Amino acid sequence: MSNISDLRIAVICSSNMNRSMEAHAFLAKKGFLVQSFGTGDKVKIPGSAADKPNIYDFGISYDEIYHDLLGKDKSLYTQNGLLHTLDRNRRIKTHPERFQETDEKFDILITCEERVYDQVVEYMESKTPVDNSIVHVINIDIQDNLEEATIGAFLISDMCLMLAKAEDLDNDIEEVLHNFEEKCQRPILHSIVFN
Template structure:
């Protein structure tokens, strides 16, 4: 069932590859106005060994990354799910985007790990607010693997539905997040910044 909400939501992880994209896919299917981003310096995804990640610039298309991995080791990247992930990603948008370069404004920024939450807060606090509209920055820790990204996307989707139904989000958000935290047994970080 599509749920229509006028909340502008961004989901943010480090590389805009797995967790933020899975949540992006879920939320857009539910009818939310959603975008996704990464905060890292580069897009880093697993390589042939833990100390040999594949590294790309933000802006490199998911299609280019897909073809690069296909050429490097089709069986490895099929087995570890990266080709499947990239296939999903390229159906949603063309390339990973860096949050610090985004021009759009959002009501809610949802991060998938505390380090990313800190980077988002640091960036938002370094900007000069233009219209002083409230932005809720919320973190829910999600491990960076395919299974956790799916679970995380369900949780983020549930949380967004709760926020969309709130009569006065700015007033109700603390209680709402507290209830959500108890329900999903994951700790949530929340902070308010200004656009």
């Protein structure tokens, strides 16, 4: 299958578990060149209580997390959708990846919450640019639950289709994002950083 556009897109949330992976799956199915990442220090997912999250290092495989949760409480993690989420994730790639550890270059970085957006912009501004190519960092706030992740993936997919149709992305992006913001009724943040 040929790619819908040659834009290199990264979708980024905190743990590379739910929101970024749902959007990754959507965009990949549509034929986009997409990868996904987290910006957190650790992969944190819900546990048996709000103050008892499951915490893993980046680099652990989705398969290992799946089996760990299965052993801890199969019924809880089936009921809250985490086993289903991990099953989807391991069909897309092997393990959660941390954005600050990749050498890949992207045209568009899409973040799923303002805190992650700030971390991405700060990180990009702190590193020495390689070739000074423009990178657009775009944020759309998506709550970290399964239903919102699905809605968010639809929105991100719509936005990427609009961006892919732009004749000159660097010149047209403000207008495209303004139109998208009006359509989806969610505030969008946008910054330009350099590779």
